[in-house]
Amino acid sequence: MEEIYIVCKGLLDPVFIVFVLLLAAFFVGWRASKKKTGILILLLAIILFYGASIFPAANYLCRYLEKDYINNPATPDDDIDVVVVLGHGVKDINTLNNTFPTERTAARVLHAVAVYNKMESKYFVCSGKRTGKVTEAAVMARLAQNLGVPKEKIKIEDKSANTWQNAAELNKMFTNKNISVGIVTSAYHMKRSVREFNKYFNNVVPLPAGYLYSSTSVNSVLNYIPQSEELYKTSIALKEIVGQLWYKIK
DSSP: OHHHHHHHHHHTOHHHHHHHHHHHHHHHHHHHOSOOHHHHHHHHHHHHHHHHHSHHHHHHHHHHHHHHHHHSOOOOOSOOSEEEEEOOOEEEEGGGTEEEEOHHHHHHHHHHHHHHHHHTOSEEEEEOOOSSSSOHHHHHHHHHHHTTOOGGGEEEEOOOOSHHHHHHHHHHHOOOTTSEEEEESOHHHHHHHHHHHTTTOSEEEEOOOOOSOOOOOOOOGGGGSOOHHHHHHHHHHHHHHHHHHHHHHO
8 A cells, every 4th residue: 555655646646647647648740741851850859758757777877987985985983183064055044034945955064073973074165155145155164064064163165156166265264285174065065175186285084975876676667756855866877977077077
């Protein structure tokens, strides 16, 4: 019964509904149109849309990006001098007159605080500008302080708008390039981040705050039904792949 309930909810997902409507349009068009070129293009779009929206394909792309931190997780033996948490957006809620971290930003801060406490780090750096009435760095610093990080240990870097600027601004902040720098970001974003920070510091430690990949063993029908969450994961993965290529070219 639980499986039936989960599948029924999946069938109400907007992505699945759009997929069904596209299929209906294809079959109607195939029967009504004499010229099949446009209908074949529609079929290609449906196939790509379906592949991008199901769990196996989305999960494969995420594993491709995160495999280095799944197979070889970082287990630092020594203390980390500086914990750097990279932002992933904030959102203003005007009725509350406040700016909040997105879920991914909050997850990164939470993991960064845990690392900071465990490794007895000297500094906790919040890095990121982005949009919002309050910068990402300031919002993350507020959250870190609420979670117990002393205010005097927190450094705010609120000028950077992307990953290579995150690294460049941290380079200005610390003159000693031999300090150990722990980078806290999402696993899919880690490879590009470490590459940028390695340009300036000699001891960079990747500390993934979360994974899009899931090694689930449940063979559910829902895995093959187009879902918004899987389309979102595919979108994130493809954007990161493009980002990695662009950074290599740059």
